[in-house]
Amino acid sequence: MEKVCVAVLGLGTVGQGVVRVLNNSAGQWAKKCGADIEIKRALERSKERAAESGLPEGVVTDDWNQIINDTDIKIVIEVLGGIEPARTFIIEALKHGKSVVTANKDVLAEYGEELFAASEASGADLYFEASVGGGIPIINVLKQSLAANNILRIMGIVNGTTNYILTRMTRAGLSFEAALQEAKELGYAEANPTNDIEGFDAARKIAILASIGFHNRVRFKDVHVEGITKITAQDIAHAADLGYAVKLLAIAAEDNQEVEVRVHPALVPLDHPLANVNDVFNAIFVQGDAVGETMFYGRGAGRMPTASSIAGDVIEIVKNLQRDCLGRISCTCYEHKKLKDFGDIVSKYYLRLNVVDRPGVLAGIAGVFGDHGVSLASVIQNTADRKENAELVVITHKVRERDIRDALKVIGEMPTTVGINNLIRVEGS
Amino acid sequence: MEKVCVAVLGLGTVGQGVVRVLNNSAGQWAKKCGADIEIKRALERSKERAAESGLPEGVVTDDWNQIINDTDIKIVIEVLGGIEPARTFIIEALKHGKSVVTANKDVLAEYGEELFAASEASGADLYFEASVGGGIPIINVLKQSLAANNILRIMGIVNGTTNYILTRMTRAGLSFEAALQEAKELGYAEANPTNDIEGFDAARKIAILASIGFHNRVRFKDVHVEGITKITAQDIAHAADLGYAVKLLAIAAEDNQEVEVRVHPALVPLDHPLANVNDVFNAIFVQGDAVGETMFYGRGAGRMPTASSIAGDVIEIVKNLQRDCLGRISCTCYEHKKLKDFGDIVSKYYLRLNVVDRPGVLAGIAGVFGDHGVSLASVIQNTADRKENAELVVITHKVRERDIRDALKVIGEMPTTVGINNLIRVEGS
Numbered sequence: 001m002e003k004v005c006v007a008v009l010g011l012g013t014v015g016q017g018v019v020r021v022l023n024n025s026a027g028q029w030a031k032k033c034g035a036d037i038e039i040k041r042a043l044e045r046s047k048e049r050a051a052e053s054g055l056p057e058g059v060v061t062d063d064w065n066q067i068i069n070d071t072d073i074k075i076v077i078e079v080l081g082g083i084e085p086a087r088t089f090i091i092e093a094l095k096h097g098k099s100v101v102t103a104n105k106d107v108l109a110e111y112g113e114e115l116f117a118a119s120e121a122s123g124a125d126l127y128f129e130a131s132v133g134g135g136i137p138i139i140n141v142l143k144q145s146l147a148a149n150n151i152l153r154i155m156g157i158v159n160g161t162t163n164y165i166l167t168r169m170t171r172a173g174l175s176f177e178a179a180l181q182e183a184k185e186l187g188y189a190e191a192n193p194t195n196d197i198e199g200f201d202a203a204r205k206i207a208i209l210a211s212i213g214f215h216n217r218v219r220f221k222d223v224h225v226e227g228i229t230k231i232t233a234q235d236i237a238h239a240a241d242l243g244y245a246v247k248l249l250a251i252a253a254e255d256n257q258e259v260e261v262r263v264h265p266a267l268v269p270l271d272h273p274l275a276n277v278n279d280v281f282n283a284i285f286v287q288g289d290a291v292g293e294t295m296f297y298g299r300g301a302g303r304m305p306t307a308s309s310i311a312g313d314v315i316e317i318v319k320n321l322q323r324d325c326l327g328r329i330s331c332t333c334y335e336h337k338k339l340k341d342f343g344d345i346v347s348k349y350y351l352r353l354n355v356v357d358r359p360g361v362l363a364g365i366a367g368v369f370g371d372h373g374v375s376l377a378s379v380i381q382n383t384a385d386r387k388e389n390a391e392l393v394v395i396t397h398k399v400r401e402r403d404i405r406d407a408l409k410v411i412g413e414m415p416t417t418v419g420i421n422n423l424i425r426v427e428g429s
Numbered sequence: 430m431e432k433v434c435v436a437v438l439g440l441g442t443v444g445q446g447v448v449r450v451l452n453n454s455a456g457q458w459a460k461k462c463g464a465d466i467e468i469k470r471a472l473e474r475s476k477e478r479a480a481e482s483g484l485p486e487g488v489v490t491d492d493w494n495q496i497i498n499d500t501d502i503k504i505v506i507e508v509l510g511g512i513e514p515a516r517t518f519i520i521e522a523l524k525h526g527k528s529v530v531t532a533n534k535d536v537l538a539e540y541g542e543e544l545f546a547a548s549e550a551s552g553a554d555l556y557f558e559a560s561v562g563g564g565i566p567i568i569n570v571l572k573q574s575l576a577a578n579n580i581l582r583i584m585g586i587v588n589g590t591t592n593y594i595l596t597r598m599t600r601a602g603l604s605f606e607a608a609l610q611e612a613k614e615l616g617y618a619e620a621n622p623t624n625d626i627e628g629f630d631a632a633r634k635i636a637i638l639a640s641i642g643f644h645n646r647v648r649f650k651d652v653h654v655e656g657i658t659k660i661t662a663q664d665i666a667h668a669a670d671l672g673y674a675v676k677l678l679a680i681a682a683e684d685n686q687e688v689e690v691r692v693h694p695a696l697v698p699l700d701h702p703l704a705n706v707n708d709v710f711n712a713i714f715v716q717g718d719a720v721g722e723t724m725f726y727g728r729g730a731g732r733m734p735t736a737s738s739i740a741g742d743v744i745e746i747v748k749n750l751q752r753d754c755l756g757r758i759s760c761t762c763y764e765h766k767k768l769k770d771f772g773d774i775v776s777k778y779y780l781r782l783n784v785v786d787r788p789g790v791l792a793g794i795a796g797v798f799g800d801h802g803v804s805l806a807s808v809i810q811n812t813a814d815r816k817e818n819a820e821l822v823v824i825t826h827k828v829r830e831r832d833i834r835d836a837l838k839v840i841g842e843m844p845t846t847v848g849i850n851n852l853i854r855v856e857g858s
Contacts, residue, residue: 017719021577021719025577025579031644031763032576032577032761033576129574135719135720135721135723136723137566137570137573137574137575137723140569140570140573140574141566141569141570141574144566144569144573144741144744144745145558145566145569145570145738145741146566146737146741147461147462147740147741147744148450148454148461148736148737148740148741148743148744149737150454215460273705273726276702276705288737289733290446290450290564290733290734290736290737290740291564291727291728291733291734291737291738292564292727292728292731292733292734293727293728294564294565294566294725294726294727294728295724295725295726295727296723296724296725296726297702297723297724297725297726298720298721298722298723298724299720299721299722299723302721304718304719304720304721305719305720305721307577307719308575308577308578308717308719308720309574309720311576311577311719312573312574312575312576312577314577315573315576315577316573319757319758320754320757323752323754323756323757324753324754325749325752325753325754325757327752328748328749328752328754329748332461334460
């Protein structure tokens with residue numbers, strides 16, 4: 001095989017990056033993977049995007065049939081995003097024996113099982129390194145280099161938008177709203193930022209990583225999700241005083257054959273490798289029983305980093321085509337593990353309480369925590385800028401989610417409690 | 430194929446880790462890679478080590494012939510270390526069509542070409558993820574996930590011993606000698622620490638990474654090497670004041686088809702991801718034209734992390750055996766690039782000069798720098814604890830190595846110069 005023909009579905013930001021990477025290195029592919037790579041077709045309705053891509057006129061089409069029915073095309077690169085028509089195109093391509101490279105976390109996190117079934121049925125490859133962490137190699141790392149490990153924990157900063165917002169809140173003392181506005185102006189946040197700031201994007205990514213790490217299918221709907229909209233500059237300042245950075249973490253862990261998967265803001269100790277991951281950078285921290293602690297850092301989004309991962313996958317598939325070993329790396333969800341009830345997760349917690357500033361109030365609250373088995377690691381009382389109320393900043397020892405929730409229900413109903421402002425988990429310590 | 434038989438050469442620290450990882454997950458391998466993995470033989474002369482490994486009595490042998498002539502054995506895991514007999518065993522195994530997994534940076538950095546020739550001749554696989562960065566996936570990452578990139582720069586902390594020493598000098602203000610002594614007591618440094626502290630270990634590793642990253646064979650002898658023995662607590666304190674950490678960096682970069690490969694201490698800005706890599710941890714920072722900046726962090730040595738990488742390679746080869754695609758990933762040194770003359774490298778420099786404390790001295794020195802095209806970014810003069818002499822701490826802008834060396838030759842001969850205490854490159858800014 002001297003040449004492998006590919007099709008690119010979608011010539012948006014990432015699609016144009018893929019075209020650039022594949023065409024920039026034209027002539028090098030034979031050395032890198034044994035065959036030249038030719039973009040034979042691209043699916044795109046917008047004439048503007050087609051022109052921006054620089055592809056020759058005859059290559060771009062708006063007719064899927066010209067791709068799915070072209071037996072020359074061995075690899076379909078899906079960078080449309082969103083569920084439909086991406087999902088249908090991926091499944092049809094796989095059914096036709098075409099291998100697929102996709103960056104589509106939405107489809108993978110909701111329809112992964114269906115996709116892999118189609119891939120296994122026809123023997124075509126399904127690669128998706130770019131779906132999590134943009135340019136950061138993490139899917140292949142988990143499937144290959146770390147494959148001998150029992151993975152204990154995956155903890156990632158996998159959303160650049162929210163990491164940018166939290167970094168700006170930390171460094172410039174901005175409010176959440178101001179930092180979000182800034183992110184929008186810089187193109188780091190979309191006009192409708194819900195998917196990012198509510199943690200949905202991160203949840204899809206951790207569902208994918210958890211499925212690989214724990215060999216057990218985890219879907220988007222299985223992930224407990226909390227976004228960053230309730231984080232205040234005040235929380236971040238308190239966290240800094242206490243030696244922590246505030247990050248939106250996507251966490252998957254296994255304990256006793258039970259898997260927990262969650263996305264929420266967290267306090268991370270400043271000496272933890274994730275604490276220094278700032279701006280739009282992403283990083284994924286992986287703990288394995290043999291390898292110990294590892295971390296993978298880089299740009300989690302953007303045209304060229306995402307194209308880097310996609311082109312890396314294309315090279316792998318071309319090698320598989322050359323060596324007639326498609327299907328060499330397949331679905332790794334061969335276990336059926338229980339998902340942990342969210343009330344059973346164990347964490348340390350940061351908590352900010354507004355209470356009436358009166359003798360005995362702290363004793364009452366501490367008593368309620370004690371009754372629920374919540375042990376306190378530190379309590380700081382601030383009264384400076386308040387007249388009648390005091391602010392308590394509490395960090396707990398490790399405690400069950402259910403227990404602290406129960407304690408807070410009681411505390412919330414106490415007449416001396418003015419408000420429970422925020423409850424943020426403390427991870428990585 | 431229901432079972433793949435392997436042999437482990439050497440039951441030292443790493444060999445015992447390999448046995449543990451392969452045996453701990455017995456029963457899982459079929460799910461992970463399609464076949465069970467059985468340690469059929471281990472080569473070890475020491476009865477004590479054989480007993481420590483926990484392998485059944487009949488498995489351990491001191492006779493290489495029992496391994497090389499056993500056609501059941503498909504994979505040889507070489508963890509003897511050192512050049513001979515490791516090199517001979519690897520070559521013989523490959524010539525017999527047995528695939529090899531090795532952690533042996535010494536052999537790879539000096540005889541890589543010979544090894545790959547043997548691998549290509551017989552079609553057997555040669556994998557070596559554990560040879561650089563211990564448990565950190567970096568070889569496979571460069572060969573696969575980042576394969577679409579033109580790599581611009583690789584910059585790593587790849588020696589745990591020296592990173593531990595520099596971390597302790599930084600945090601506790603220890604002298605080099607005291608930190609080395611501590612590292613020895615903790616088992617982080619060998620009785621003869623030359624290989625680590627003189628940078629030879631790091632040089633072998635960067636030769637391997639450079640060969641992969643730039644597709645061009647780089648040997649140990651091609652690497653410019655400086656160790657950390659001349660670094661003083663004073664340099665580290667000055668660096669900290671200026672906003673830098675001192676690290677032993679292994680650097681490979683390509684510029685205009687010329688490759689430079691070097692190991693030396695360097696000042697790294699505190700906000701650079703490598704600056705926060707401490708103790709025995711390793712990290713490799715990779716810059717690619719598409720992916721941008723990435724970093725891979727973890728334990729660079731030790732029994733279980735190294736075994737993690739080795740077992741990951743074994744799984745890959747078992748998959749290749751199952752799919753009849755040995756040789757799928759082969760030598761990637763298909764280019765012939767020039768090695769840059771060391772005088773031509775460009776860097777910023779930190780420099781500490783002792784001079785006579787007299788009017789006009791600084792002007793004279795600045796003049797010499799200017800004559801040689803060395804432009805200064807900052808100059809700090811300390812006189813506090815000295816009577817007749819002043820200490821100048823200088824940071825330059827980017828300058829050619831040759832030019833600053835020439836300038837220092839002139840400055841060293843000036844009657845007002847008492848001593849040139851240290852010249853340390855500044856990287857990553």
